[in-house]
Amino acid sequence: MKNMMRSFLTVVLISFTSLIMAQDGEADRLVGVWEPSHGKAKVKIEKINDKYYGKIVWLREPIDPETEKPKVDKNNPDEKMRSTPLRGYRILKDFEYTDKDTWTEGTIYDPENGNTYNCTIKMTDENTLDIRGYIGISTFGRSDVWKRLKIPSRKK
Template sequence: MGSLDREQTIESYTMKFLVLSLAGILALPSVAMANPHDVFGVYAVEDGTSHIEIADCGDGTPCGKVVWIDPESIESGLAPEEVTSPATGEPVLGLTILHGLRQARNDWRGGTIYSPSVDRTYGARIRQLDSGLLEVKGCIGPICQTQLWTSVER
């Protein structure tokens, strides 16, 4: 192989490498990365005992309400429609438990989340993860407990 052939071969490989590299770079934006603010949908809470629908509160911010309660998780003799909040006596089914959030750089925060099972309200932060799970944090001051909610069909 002559010197000229070797240079042409190297040049050919270099050009192929550059073209494939450019194609790879251009394909990167198409990789599925979740928008952390795209939190709207229906989710099963971490222990599977209820489903929460997160929808627009009417001002573009997310609100979450209980849309399903697992009958197996309720005291015997009660139907899901009969479960009430200890604080208000309101039915838990249809109860808005998540509201008051504002959009931050990488999540929604500043709102509150109510846990009917323990009758407590916590500071709330939520965001969509790349895995498709919804990260939900209930906080008392700087200390937070995280749950991962799974998207479900309604």
């Protein structure tokens, strides 16, 4: 009886762990490097503490032609943030996987105008994201399609 109970608990534990891992596996498909439709930047999405964050890792125009220095977040409404470099800047924050290929509860920041929007990410296929920014209700937001880029191999 004791052995049976132990076996049962083991099965439950393995099933539970597999379920969590499968869920994690599904959710982690968001991790990678993505290019927004405007092609001006590349965004690396990472998982940090069970949430997903995306930072700018590449800019088509990395140098501000006005200052001739690396671009900073000069349109941020918060003056203290205006000297923060754009490369490395986290523009996607706090996304959680819900279900049906969808990540919610996060925000997206647009450095072009300094606005932060609510955002929903939907994976339409393995290499395509539908990113919808909005305030309040999603009806009047705007969608952008991001494409996955091949992850680079680490330099030695």
